[in-house]
Amino acid sequence: MPTVRIKYQTFHPSIWPKMIGEVSRDATPGALVQVLGKEGTPFGWGLWNPKSRMPLRVVSHSLDDLDETFFEDAIRRAASLRREVFKLDEETDAYRAIHGDADFLPGLVADKFGDVLSLEITNLAAWQRVPGWLPLLHECFDTRRTIISVDPDLGRIEGIPRYGGPESDQIRSVKIRENGVRYEVNFADGHKTGFFCDQRDNRAKFAKLAAGKSVLDLCCYTGGFSVSAALAGAADVTAVDLDEAAIEMAKRNANLNSVRVKFTHADAFTWIRTMIENGRTWDLVIADPPKFIHGREDEIGVAKYADLNKLATQLVTPGGLYVTCSCSGHLSADAFERIVISSTHRQNKRLQTFDRTGAGPDHPTLSNYPESRYLKLIWSRLI
Numbered sequence: 001m002p003t004v005r006i007k008y009q010t011f012h013p014s015i016w017p018k019m020i021g022e023v024s025r026d027a028t029p030g031a032l033v034q035v036l037g038k039e040g041t042p043f044g045w046g047l048w049n050p051k052s053r054m055p056l057r058v059v060s061h062s063l064d065d066l067d068e069t070f071f072e073d074a075i076r077r078a079a080s081l082r083r084e085v086f087k088l089d090e091e092t093d094a095y096r097a098i099h100g101d102a103d104f105l106p107g108l109v110a111d112k113f114g115d116v117l118s119l120e121i122t123n124l125a126a127w128q129r130v131p132g133w134l135p136l137l138h139e140c141f142d143t144r145r146t147i148i149s150v151d152p153d154l155g156r157i158e159g160i161p162r163y164g165g166p167e168s169d170q171i172r173s174v175k176i177r178e179n180g181v182r183y184e185v186n187f188a189d190g191h192k193t194g195f196f197c198d199q200r201d202n203r204a205k206f207a208k209l210a211a212g213k214s215v216l217d218l219c220c221y222t223g224g225f226s227v228s229a230a231l232a233g234a235a236d237v238t239a240v241d242l243d244e245a246a247i248e249m250a251k252r253n254a255n256l257n258s259v260r261v262k263f264t265h266a267d268a269f270t271w272i273r274t275m276i277e278n279g280r281t282w283d284l285v286i287a288d289p290p291k292f293i294h295g296r297e298d299e300i301g302v303a304k305y306a307d308l309n310k311l312a313t314q315l316v317t318p319g320g321l322y323v324t325c326s327c328s329g330h331l332s333a334d335a336f337e338r339i340v341i342s343s344t345h346r347q348n349k350r351l352q353t354f355d356r357t358g359a360g361p362d363h364p365t366l367s368n369y370p371e372s373r374y375l376k377l378i379w380s381r382l383i
Contacts, residue, residue, distance in 0.1 A: 002027035004048055004056055005036040011368040013101050015046070015056035023050070029159055030125040032068065045070070047106060047125035051159045057106040057123065071129065072136055074104040079140035086361050094176040094185070096197050096362040097141050102372045103364070110137065111193040113185050116174050117143040118193040119166075121150050124158045130166045145169045147187050147194070175256070179204045181228055182256045189245040198327075198359035198375050199224060199288070205357070205379075206286060207232035209321055213283035216240075218268050218312055223250030223261065225286050230259035237261045238282070240271050272311040280315065286323040287312040293328035301328065302339065309343040316382045322351070329374035333358075336376050344382070351380040 005021035027033050029049045035058055037043035044061035060066055078098050082088050088095045097117065098110035107123030108130070117137055121127045127150065138144055148168045150160055173186045178200055185195040203224050210229035217226035220239035227250070230237045239261050241247050247265045254261045264271065268289070287308055293301030309324055316322045326336045333356070344351050357377045365372040 002031050002033045002048070003036050004033045004046065005038070005040060006043065006056070007038055009037055009043070011061060013046075013058045013106065013366070013369050014054050015058060017053075017055055020055055023048075030128045032066070032125075047123070049124045049158060051157065052123060053157060054123075057101070057125070059104050059106065068129075071105060071133065075133060075136050075140055078103040078105070081364070082362050083141075088362060092176070092178040092200060094178055094183075094195060094197055095200070095360070097137070099363050100372075101369055102366050108133075109193060110141075111195065111197055112141045112143055113174050113176050113195065115143050116145045116147060116169075116171060116185075116187075117141060118147040118185075118187065119149070120193050121148065121160070122154055122158075124160050127158075127160045127165055134166065145171055147171060149193070179207075179228075181231060183222065183224070183227075183253050184249065184256060186222075186245075186249050189249065196221065196224065198363050199325075201360045202323075202325075202357055202377055203228045205355075206284075206323060209284055210234040210237075213321075214238075214317075216282035216285045216315060218272070218285065218287045218308075219289040220250055220263070221246045221288070223253045223263070225288065226250070226261045226263075227253050227257055227259060229284070230254065230261050231257055234284075238264065240264045240266055240268050242267050269307065269311065272315060276311065276314050281317040281320070282315055283317050283320045284323075285312055285316045285320065286325070288325040291328045292326075293330050296330050298330065302331070305331070305336070305339050306343050309340050310346065313344050313347065313349065313382060318382070320382055322380050322382050324378050324380075326376045327374055329371040331376075332370075333373070333376045337378060340378055350383045351378075352383050353378060353380040355379040 003024045007021045027048050031048050033048045035044040035046045042063050044058050045066045046056045046058040094113050097112045098105050098108050100109050107126030109120040111118045148166050172188050175184050187194045206225050207228040211233040215229045215234045215237045217239040220226050220241045226237045226239035244265050247263050292304040359375040
């Protein structure tokens with residue numbers, strides 16, 4: 001069995017190059033390796049790729065022998081959690097099936113959309129194994145068609161070949177249901193796996209607040225929050241996004257549910273400033289921007305969160321409700337809340353926070369991988 005020794009003891013699954021010690025000659029890119037501690041004694045098991053920015057991904061700290069069946073068992077456990085424990089099939093046919101490291105399958109994110117399994121592959125080891133995993137994945141999640149995506153830049157870094165690997169079926173889109181709402185998932189134009197299942201519970205919670213209110217959905221993407229609010233009886237709904245393809249998809253989702261939403265294709269920052277000048281406000285405002293922070297010292301990303309929240313809170317009717325989101329894994333929940341509070345206090349306003357939420361249970365987090373708690377929402381009344 002190939003081995004990789006680490007210089008420092010850590011239970012974090014991501015091992016950086018500077019932490020790597022001696023590597024056995026038979027440790028080939030993508031191989032399952034035994035991880036040795038700094039003293040050279042067994043410490044666990046991981047997936048190895050010297051070309052990667054993160055050469056070693058530890059999957060287990062077991063001292064017992066481990067082989068490829070570990071990953072097959074991980075797939076079965078992931079399916080059992082979603083389908084038997086959470087019983088997600090009763091409320092939706094769209095959910096996160098495999099959540100990377102948190103399901104002990106680093107490099108693989110998979111979402112179930114009806115009979116389609118949409119896979120995002122981010123490392124060489126997962127790419128090598130997916131053809132063998134697919135039959136079991138389809139069996140466990142009751143799917144039969146596949147969409148596979150690999151980011152070209154990441155693929156180059158990881159050494160993932162452009163050809164010869166697992167291939168997608170020819171599927172442009174599929175319709176799904178979620179808590180009584182219907183959506184169309186467009187695989188040709190969508191981001192990531194095509195639809196953000198992580199906000200499912202938050203969309204339902206948001207809808208319960210929307211009846212009779214004027215609603216503003218900033219960075220609306222394909223209209224999940226705005227369509228849910230309209231279906232729940234909002235007085236009027238306005239939604240804004242810079243992505244023109246996303247706006248067109250959002251319009252189709254509104255039509256699919258026979259609701260009226262005023263969609264605007266615009267940069268949220270510029271559009272908000274115009275609305276502030278016009279004195280416009282809404283009773284219920286949500287800001288759900290894309291990931292602004294891409295590293296640990298990303299000051300530009302922090303500034304964007306501060307600016308967006310400073311602007312968005314000015315569009316909330318006095319005493320109205322404000323929901324703000326961050327999907328940046330490198331920004332902790334406490335740091336995000338400090339940004340939001342500071343941005344509000346500078347306007348001599350206060351937040352009466354009544355809830356803090358994150359991704360649904362199909363997006364579990366690992367206790368030794370805090371970055372896996374990436375999605376954070378703060379629910380407040382603006383005073």
